[in-house]
Amino acid sequence: MIDVTALRALRSVATLGTLARAADELGFTASAVSQQIKRLEREVGVPVLAPAGRGVVLTPAGQAIVDTAPSVFQALEHCAEAARSVADGAPSGTLRVVAFSTGVRGLLAPVVPALSTHAPELRLHISEEDPEQALRSVDAGTADLALTHDADGLPVALSPSMLQRHIHTDVGDVVLHRSHPLAELDRPLAVSDLAGHAWVTSPPGTVCHQWFRRLFAGAGVEPDVRHLIDDFSTQLSLVASGDVIALIPRLARPPLREDLLSLPLKRAPKREVYAAWRRSANASPAIQAVLRELSKTDA
Structure with missing residues (x-):
């Protein structure tokens, strides 16, 4: 009989391309993953991997095993979830x-106390x-x-073996010091209001920097970026100086100091947040309990 751990190791190697990367994902050493693959080859009687440069590729037999692996994992998980469900559903x-990271800060951390009460x-x-x-x-x-979010407006590709549910819409606001001239505007800000002001923003390559660049796209205005900072708490410390303003997602925003103010935008950048889990685990009381609490965060 094929060992499930070895089967999982082969699928991870197939996805990531090397034994080392698979080992990191699975929490094993590369040597342990290699031994699992060898054990699988002994069990099926044919090679399942072949060297390819610095990595490895699946043999036809290995590909056949990986193609059928999801149904094996789903069947095993159905068994486990059925047992849990008939116990008492708790x-x-x-x-x-x-x-x-900001999903942990803004969505998961706030529901932990409720879960401790409702699911001790x-x-x-x-x-x-x-x-x-x-x-x-x-x-x-x-x-x-x-918990995932869409990338530049496009959801991350989801495997057919998984389910997902929309959890939250995250919105970006402008944060500034109460002494800043924009603080006097008692309305959502337009891009034209932002021209001529200095900024601290997230570095290129981040979702928040994409939001920032898109905010000014087509406006004929080149923003005055003074600082590139990845940590939002550090951004806020610079905003507190009164010299710069920042575009910060609500999920990422820690509680504001009394001298700081958050103002909405007319065309605020947004990202959609989803929860995803395996279809075979859909009956899990634990997953459903967390989903119930997360669904309340966007109420």
């Missing part, structure tokens, strides 16, 4: 959740991962639930 055990036997294990990695972790079985 959420219990450890639920492994992976999420982007449930323990969350939260890890920070970007959306693509988070979905891979859930699909590979190394995590149970992922």
